[in-house]
Amino acid sequence: MPVLTEATVREWLEEVKDPEIPVLSLNDLGVITGIEVLGHSHVQVQMTPTFVGCPAMDYMKMEVEQALQKRGIQQAEVTISFETPWSSDLISERGRAALKQFGLAPPPKQALIEDLDFLEHVECPNCGSTETQMKSPFGPTLCRSIHYCSHCKETFEQFKPL
Amino acid sequence: MNTDALKELLYKIADDQLILGHRNSEWTGVGPLLEEDIAFSSMAQDKVGQSYQLYQMLHQMGEQEPDTVAFMRNANQFHNSQFVELPVGEYDFSLIRHFLFDHAELIRFSMLSQSSYEPLAQLARKIKGELKYHVMHANSIIKQLGNATEESISRLQKSLEGALPYALGLFEPSPFEEALKEGGIFEGETALQAKWEESIRKIVEQTALQLPDLKTLTPVYGGRSGVHTEHLQPLLDEMAEVFRVDPTAEW
Ligand SMILES: [Zn+2]
Numbered sequence: 574m575p576v577l578t579e580a581t582v583r584e585w586l587e588e589v590k591d592p593e594i595p596v597l598s599l600n601d602l603g604v605i606t607g608i609e610v611l612g613h614s615h616v617q618v619q620m621t622p623t624f625v626g627c628p629a630m631d632y633m634k635m636e637v638e639q640a641l642q643k644r645g646i647q648q649a650e651v652t653i654s655f656e657t658p659w660s661s662d663l664i665s666e667r668g669r670a671a672l673k674q675f676g677l678a679p680p681p682k683q684a685l686i687e688d689l690d691f692l693e694h695v696e697c698p699n700c701g702s703t704e705t706q707m708k709s710p711f712g713p714t715l716c717r718s719i720h721y722c723s724h725c726k727e728t729f730e731q732f733k734p735l
Numbered sequence: 736m737n738t739d740a741l742k743e744l745l746y747k748i749a750d751d752q753l754i755l756g757h758r759n760s761e762w763t764g765v766g767p768l769l770e771e772d773i774a775f776s777s778m779a780q781d782k783v784g785q786s787y788q789l790y791q792m793l794h795q796m797g798e799q800e801p802d803t804v805a806f807m808r809n810a811n812q813f814h815n816s817q818f819v820e821l822p823v824g825e826y827d828f829s830l831i832r833h834f835l836f837d838h839a840e841l842i843r844f845s846m847l848s849q850s851s852y853e854p855l856a857q858l859a860r861k862i863k864g865e866l867k868y869h870v871m872h873a874n875s876i877i878k879q880l881g882n883a884t885e886e887s888i889s890r891l892q893k894s895l896e897g898a899l900p901y902a903l904g905l906f907e908p909s910p911f912e913e914a915l916k917e918g919g920i921f922e923g924e925t926a927l928q929a930k931w932e933e934s935i936r937k938i939v940e941q942t943a944l945q946l947p948d949l950k951t952l953t954p955v956y957g958g959r960s961g962v963h964t965e966h967l968q969p970l971l972d973e974m975a976e977v978f979r980v981d982p983t984a985e986w
Contacts, residue, residue, distance in 0.1 A: 624865055625858075626784020655788075655854075658861040692871070709770045710868045711777035718868075719770070735864045 579608045582616055585644050589636045592629050593714055596671045599633060603663025606654065615648040616641055621659045623735070624715040661734045672732050673698055677717065680734035695731050697722035737918055740911035741852060742793060743814070744921055747959050748843065749789035750815035753805055754967070755836060756782030757974055761823045778833070778869050785862050792854055806978040810968040816958040818901035820967040830880070831894040834873040835902040839931045841866040846927060851919030874938050881942025888943045896947060903954030
């Protein structure tokens, strides 16, 4: 039997998606912050929430446990930790593309954020215009803000930078 | 490390978040605008979630389970400031409270992100990022309504004057101020209050509102040591109603 590696476990977890954005895997979202293989049937996974109050966290944790159990891992331990806090910069390039495809503007990179006005002029995912205004920093879920595009006259949502 | 000092600090912060979170959630479905409704609900969700992580930290230090701590204590065992337990009132009061409270919270967590107690520093770095959105929201609405009509300005002004003595109660000194400072856990309420005054002043100056001379106000203290208004216990009863039916149920 081949030795179980961290990379294999990470690949297995690819099937676990963000329950709110089904095109985005937890790997690409950046919430899997550590994987440790402790034996052929013993794996520890460290996860961190996007937002501290994220109501989907328990569900995601359970999905990860199940994905591991399905592969025959008897001891699948998933812990929640803030050691590596989630930031929107942890979303992979593939994840950013998936968000856009889903109709959500991907978050700007933290390095580009100077002050609290960073939510103005977000690029519209429908038409690409930056003639947009933030309507509210709070959207239908904790990780989304609401914007309006003056060019295509559509309201859109952005995955918030954090 | 002074564990008693740390616990006292964590309890008061967590209790503030939990109670204001529940107050904010009272706007769900009845906000003046759909967007405000969503904003207050989201902030409620953030604050309750953040309080749980703080209770979780306390639990790791030997305190009871987060749910037990949140739902099974009586008013005199809560360490929140009286400010957060006041009823939501009219929207202008809720807005002013949101503005005054979240400026203080953001600064508090920015200070705590440098704490010598590493688990707290880690969580604070995270919470700080989330609270930026709360402050951003407060600032944008205060600037809008604080420069809008005569009515909106005078209503906000009245709420501001009524809220300030309670807001100053957020900085009620703890018996552990020195221990917290010496241990590098937290710089203390005095330092926080000074930064807060500067921070709210910057925004108020961009509106038609007048910030009263804070030195002339008497802060409403007591909350940190379990002295509360008659408004807290009914809120706790309501929060706990569902939980107390079956404390072992999984939610
Ligand atoms: Zn557009």
